[in-house]
Amino acid sequence: MKRLDEAMEKAGAAAYVIYASSRDPDMRYLTQFVTSDPLFYIKKRGKDGILIVPQMEISRAQDEASCDALTRGDAGFFTYLEEEVSPRRAAARMVYEYVEGDIIVPGSFPLGVAEDIRSFCGVTVDADTVEAMRAVKSPRERDAIRATQEKTNEVMALAEEIIRTSTEREGELWYAGAPLTSDALRREMHCWLLRHGCTAHHTIISCGKETSQPHNIGSGTLLIDEPIVIDVFPQDERTGYFADMTRTFVKGEPSAEIQEIYDTVRDGQTLAEEMLRPGITGAEVHNAVLDLFNERGYATGDEGFIHSLGHGVGLQIHEGPSLSPRADTPLVAGNVVTVEPGLYYRKTGGVRLEDIGAITKDGFVCYTKYERRLIV
Template sequence: MSERLARLRTMMQEHELDAVVITHLSNRFYLSGFLAEDHPPDESAGHLVINQDRAVIVTSPIETENAGNQAPDFEIHAMSRETPGLAANDAIVLQSMGATRVGFEDSAILYKDFKTLRKQLGEDAKLVALGSAVDNLRKVKTADEIEALALALRITDEALAKVEPTIVAGETEKAVGWRIEQAFRELGADGPAFPTIVASGPNGALPHHPTGDRIIQEGEPIVIDMGAYIGGYCGDLTRTVWVGEPEPKLREIYQIVYRAIEAAEAGIKPGMTGKEADALARDVIADAGYGDQFIHSLGHGLGVRVHEGPSLSPRYNQPLEPGNVVTIEPGIYIPGWGGVRIEDVATITADGIDVFTTSPKRTV
């Protein structure tokens, strides 16, 4: 964690900040290691208050022991009955630091907490919105993060290998999804990184279909999007499978998406923008006549959150860097019929990519 705090403190110097208040639960874990039970948006287990000399977790008395065990390099400030509320206690810590120019996460703070900070710190203090400055620290992964992600992705691959051969026509999407989540636990994961998606037949036209009671049929596409969660890090994997022989339309669409992911993985390299990476796959799909049916970006960053920076998107004009970890997931979605998506996870290297994902892709 010391390396991460050092990079945060460098960012603070660049913004001429005396201190920062970290309210985003993912950034709290990233910077401190403190994992706790949060119920966003209005029930947080704790905030961080950090200056150049001190790093403090502000939390409730019921979490102080957990915080101390998980974040031994941090001071623990427990709320009292006399001064309830995280923001009020953030202000106490900030005042003890003598901080008057304070950065805050404007996309991850309750308005009532912002008002509390502004009131208790007084007119002499200035609150500075940080935008994505803290989130951006997570874009380039450290060696220990790469190791943590590799474990989450290995468990994800193993879970699919365990469950995919058991899928049969006549069972529900929910039955398959439940077996996948059971496999995560049996393989040592803390649970799923997100609700497992099993989208059969026409449900596959919805990229984020909520797994339901539809009965799986032979020959139709079954889009499975899944990821294990362990040690604070997320796996992510999508495969399109089928029972029996694939119908002709599935053969056609699957081959296009397969060519698209192959083109992207062969061409992505550091220095190209997210927009340029997206085009590698999007052009293949557009040339096949299905450009309007590729309705999302090619990929996103992966780490302590399932979706984080950088983005492989037509709107992302920043360059990719070695150490970025991204999903590569082209798809085609046809309402009333279904969809095909294939997803791998890769890290950007000095001269290309290194694909973590080992799950085989079907061929037709």
């Protein structure tokens, strides 16, 4: 919390305020409280934070939140409600009276609420401080991400087994007496994850020429002898932490071009994971992989390696730090990042491999315990 106090001091603010549900990663991070309704979290400079909740939630908040909790009544909301023109205006006054000074808020703070608070005190946006705090994971957070990744390993094994045991009919894959489509395989994976306490959305299962587009979610029947890219990024419902993983498979015989691309992407991933350590920048690692691809004849323009090497993962699927061409901030122990090189060509298809792991004082500890193999 020292970083938040420093941000307040720099802005001349008396407090940091969030108004959000636990779907907001900053709110979840600072309170560890799960709520579907937006609540106020207020941290005064030099003081511990407090969560302001309805009376019906005070007992649960006191049991579950990582900060103190106060009811809206005790914070004066209902007194101000009798004196102000609207509940939102009363809430704004409640914040001001509790803080007794100007505030800083995250970039996601609701504009209408901010405008009401501005009628009482100054409001400054600070979009970076808590995000930077979240980029360095505690042991508890790393354990949560590792646990989600263990389930991700298992659901990828399920998908691979379904593809492996499918049969061919006129170039298409069939499973359990029906065409094996992207949608059908996606449903199998999502249902398995739900049964194991995770949710997943927009899982990528693309095939053939679709794989040349990195985020093409995929549709239609999966094909024999063609690359199948599976990118799944589930969230644990209990902890809120994500994991992320991609594998590329071929049922049958891949073309020589796809096999060579796969080998190159695999080597790029190995290189990156060996380079990751505290003090190196994301740009250095990304550019080293790019250089390897160029040396192998895979120059990047509008095709090739057309995305960043990796990203942080936590309470959001994409957060800091970045492994990208302009990521010049040194990595530190506690960062959790993906390593996902890929090569994509419209006439051939694409290949991506993605692992996730933590930066430690000794290097990179990979949480993705899953073999890399193209042919299944």
